[in-house]
Amino acid sequence: MxxxxxxxxxxxxxxxxxxxxxxxxxxxxxxxxxxxxxxxxxxxxxxxxxxNANALKLSCELLRVFVTEAVQRAATIAEAEGVSKIEATHLERILPQLLLDF
Structure with missing residues (x-):
């Protein structure tokens, strides 16, 4: 980890x-x-x-998973558009559903 x-x-x-x-x-x-x-x-x-130390570790892991998921979803959107770089607009598009999922 x-x-x-x-x-x-x-x-x-x-x-x-x-x-x-x-x-x-x-x-x-x-x-x-x-x-x-x-x-x-x-x-x-x-x-x-x-x-609590365990709560802090769990918070770090939750943030890691959240950021990883955000990047993966934004990359999927960028790839569908034929773009090789993730841009702010890609993150803006995935953010509502990502927040609902978490």
Whole structure:
């Protein structure tokens, strides 16, 4: 499984998304709404978000499969058009069905 995404990279992306979402929630809803969702004593704002090592490996594998499938489907479209290079339009055409399949 050496040809998968780097777990450190995926973890960094997850952390970036989590911090952006936390910042947006603080800005949009205020701290009172966040604390009422969690319950007594702990607010979401104060809890660190983390990922299990196995979940991170699984996420890397899922991303690898998703990207591989996207490239294969786009290549099929490009080949049907008689083009040897995959272009953005090929990806745009396969994306709706690919997202439904995943």
């Amino acid at each position: 050496d040809d998968t995404f780097d777990p450190d990279l995926i973890h960094a992306i997850f952390k970036l998304v989590w911090s952006r979402r936390a910042h947006e929630c603080e800005r949009n809803e205020g701290t009172e709404a966040l604390e009422s969702e969690v319950g007594a004593g702990t607010s979401k704002k104060n809890r660190p978000t983390s990922v």
